[in-house]
Amino acid sequence: MTEPLQPDVVLLADGPTGFAALRSLAARCRVVQIFRKPDQPEVRALSAFAEARGIPVTELLELNQLQKVIEDLRPAAVVISSFDRIIPPRILASCRFVNVHYSLLPRYRGRANVNWAIINGETTAGISIHLVVPELDGGNLLFQKAISIGANDTVTSLYDRLNAIQEDELGGVVVRAITGYQGTAQDADHASYGCTRVPDDGEIDWRQPTDTIDRLIRGLTPPFPGAFTHLAGQRLIITHASPQLDARGYVGRVPGRIVGRSSSEGWVDVLTGDGVLRMFSVLLPDAEQPCAAASVIGSTRATLGLSRIDLLRRIVALEDRLASLERLNSAHR
Template identity: 85%
Template sequence: MTERLQPEIVLLADGPTGFTALRSLAARCRVVQVFRKPDQPEAGELGSFANNRGIPVAELQELAQLQRVIADARPAAVVISSFDRIIPPHILALCRFVNVHYSLLPHYRGRANVNWAIINGETTAGISIHLVIPELDGGNLLFQQAIPIGANDTVTALYERLNAIQERELGGVVVRAITGYQGTSQNTGYASYGCARVPEDGEIDWRQPTESIDRLIRGLTPPFPGAFTHLDGQRLIIANASPRLDAPCYIGRVPGRIVGRSPSEGWVDVLTGDGVLRMFSVLPPNSERPCAAASVIGSTRATLGLSRLDLLRRIVALEDRLASLEQLKCAHE
C-alpha cells in the first residue's frame, strides 16, 4: 500500500499562537519553512519543536523571502497565525493562503481582538480559520467556533482555550482546504473592525467605574503590555485584581486612594470612581515577575495614578499660584 504524501506547508507564525499552530500542522502536513517576524523574543518552545523535526525557522526580513520560498518549494498552502504583516495581492496570487484569526469574523477584524473583546465587555470570543484575500481578514470561513468570556477571564486564559482549539482543528482544516473545500462566505454586512493593535496606553483612570478598570486589567494581562498606574512617580503594572463587591461606601472618595491593605495576604484595596478594586499582585519597574501588591504599596496613605509628569505639572501650578499671591500681596502693600 502506498503511503499517502503529506501536503507541504509554509507557516508564518509569531506571538502566543505560533507554537500550537506549528504542532497542529506538523501532525497532518509537512511544514517546509517557518517564518517569524524580526526583533521578536525567542520562541523557545516553537524553536525546539521545529529543530527536533528538522523544520527550518527564519526571520522574515522582507516579503521577497516569502516569495522566493513559494517559488522554490511550491507549497500547497501558506498558513498565517499571529503574523501581523499585510501580504500584498501579487504574493497572495502565488498559492493558497489560510489565516487563523482569534475573533468571530466578520466582527473584530484587525488585531488585538481578544484584548478588545474583554475591554469592551463582550460575552464571547472565538476563532476563525479562513481563506486569505486582499481584503483585511476577508475570505471564506473554513472553520469557526465561539467560546464564552467569563467574569474573571483574562486575555491569557482565553488565548490558552483558543490555542487548544487551534491545535485540534487547524491541520485538518488546512488539509480540507487543500483538497478543495471552499468554506462559506462571511456575512460582511455586519462587519466590525477592532482597534489596530494592543493598546499601548493602558493607563488606569481611577475615576472610571470599577468594572471598566477590571476589564482593562484582564484585557492586558502580562505577557501583554499590562494595565498600569503610577506610584511615587514610577509606573506600576497591575497583574491581578478584582472588584470588591462587599466594599463599604466611602464618603468624599478620592479615586486612586489606598483604603485597605493586608501584608499577610498581600492585597491592597484602592478606590475607583464607584467602588473598590482589590489588587492582589503587581509588576514593579524593572521586574519580570509579579509580586504581592502589599509588598510594593507599603502604606494606606498612598494615592495611585500620579506620574512624574503629573507631579511636575502640579508643582508648576503651585509655583504659579504662589507667584500670583506674592504679586497681590505686593500690590496691597
C-alpha cells in the same frame, strides 16, 4: 490502503499562537519553512520543536523572502497565525493562503481582538480560520468557533483556550482547503473593525468605574503590555485584581487612595470612581515575576496614579497660581 495526504505548507507565525499552529500543522502536513520574529513568546519551544523535525525557522525581514520560498518550494498553502504585516496581492496570487484569526469574523477584523473583546466588555470571543484575500480578514470562512468570556477570564486564559482549539482543528482545516473546500462567505454587512494593535497606553484612570478598570487589567495581562499605575513615581503593572465592595460609604473618597491592605494575604484595596478594586499582585519595573501588592504598597495613606511627571506638572501649576495671586495682591496695594 492509500497514505493520507501530507501537503507541503509554509507557516508565518510571529506571536503567541504560532507554536499551537505548528503542532497542529505538523500532525497533518509537511511544514517546509517557518518564518518568525526571533523575540516572540514561545520562540525557544517552537524552535526546539522545529529543529527536531528538520524544519528551518527564519526571520522574515522582507516579504520578497516569502515570494522566493513560494517559488522555490511550491507549497500547497501558506498558513498565517499571528502575523502583523499585510501581504500584497501579487504574493497572495502565487499560492493558497489560510489565516487563523482570533475573533468571530466578520466582527473584529484587524488585530489585538482578544484584548479588545475583554476591554470592551464582550461576552464571547472566538477563532476563525479563513482563506486570505486582499480585503483585510475578508476571505471565506473555513472554520469558526465561539467561546464565552467569564468574569475572571484574562487575555492569557482566553489565548490558552483558543490555542487549544487551533491545535485541534487547524491541520485538518488546511488539508480540506487544499483538497478543494472553499468555505462560506462572510456577511460583509455585519463586519466591524477592532483596533490595529494591542493598547500601549494602558495607564489606569482610577476615576473610572471598577468594572472598566478590571476589564483593562484582564485585557492586558502580561506577557501583553499590562495595565499600569504609579506609586511615588514608580510604575506598577497590575497582574491580578478583582472588584470588591461598594465605595459609597467612604466620605470624601479620592480615586486611587489605598483604603485597606493585608500584609498576611498580600492584597491592597484601592478606591475607584464607583467602588473598590482589590489588587493581589503587581509587577515592578525590570522584574521578571509579579509580587504581592502589599509588599510594595506599605501604607494606607498612599494614593496611586500620580507619576513623577504628573506631580511636577501640578507643582508648576500651583507655583503659577501663587505667582498670579501675589501679582493681584500687589496690584491692590
